[in-house]
Amino acid sequence: MRTCDTCGEQIPAQALLCPYCDTPQPAAIGGRPAGPAVRTIDVEAGLPTVADALRRLQAQLDRARADGVRVVRVIHGWGSMSGGGGKIRAAARHWLRGEHAEGRVGAVLFGDNFASTCPPARDFLRRHPALRPYERSDRNNSGIAFVEP
Numbered sequence: 001m002r003t004c005d006t007c008g009e010q011i012p013a014q015a016l017l018c019p020y021c022d023t024p025q026p027a028a029i030g031g032r033p034a035g036p037a038v039r040t041i042d043v044e045a046g047l048p049t050v051a052d053a054l055r056r057l058q059a060q061l062d063r064a065r066a067d068g069v070r071v072v073r074v075i076h077g078w079g080s081m082s083g084g085g086g087k088i089r090a091a092a093r094h095w096l097r098g099e100h101a102e103g104r105v106g107a108v109l110f111g112d113n114f115a116s117t118c119p120p121a122r123d124f125l126r127r128h129p130a131l132r133p134y135e136r137s138d139r140n141n142s143g144i145a146f147v148e149p
Contacts, residue, residue: 001013002015004018004020004021004023004025009021011025023129036067036069036070037069037070037071037128037130038069038070038071038072038073038128038130038131038134039060039064039067039069039071039072039073040072040073040074040075041056041057041060041061041064041072041073041074041075042075043056043057043060043074043075043076043088043092044075044076044077044086044088045075048088050087050088050091053076053088053091053092054091054092054095057074057076057092057095057096058095060072061099061105061147061149062149064149065149069149070128070130070148071128071130071131071146071147071148071149072146072147072148072149073131073134073138073144073145073146074092074096074144074145074146074147075143075144076088076089076092076093076143076144076145077089077143078142078143089142089143092145093110093145096108096145096147105147105148105149106147106148106149107124107127107147107148108145108146108147108148109121109124109145109146109147110142110144110145110146111138111140111141111142111143111144111145111146112140112141112142114134114135114138114139114140114141114144114146115135115139115140116135124146127148128146128148131146
């Protein structure tokens with residue numbers, strides 16, 4: 001048995017649809033249940049260099065993919081107090097756009113667009129209902145990105 005990410009009811013481990021709320025469930029990976037629906041990684045923790053932050057981002061996305069995580073909440077930070085944004089933020093966004101264009105990650109949604117009134121965010125929330133608790137705290141947050149590993 002495992003827990004439905006949406007309603008919290010116990011469902012069979014191999015169920016593809018929750019019998020209680022009819023929400024699609026992640027498929028088992030390699031015969032084992034999928035990992036957590038959301039994982040948060042903070043690539044700016046410890047004030048790393050841009051290169052170190054990008055290495056951390058790539059390693060953590062690889063790990064999330066291997067663990068069967070459905071969506072990763074990346075905290076890359078806003079950056080400097082000058083108002084122009086930071087180097088890690090710019091580099092992380094550029095790298096994520098490139099990874100998406102090359103097909104190495106699924107959809108990418110930047111926090112600036114994370115509001116239920118924004119069509120890309122509505123679609124993302126529909127696919128990942130486990131992000132609902134973050135909708136209020138992360139709405140229009142330029143220091144965050146959501147990634148389907």
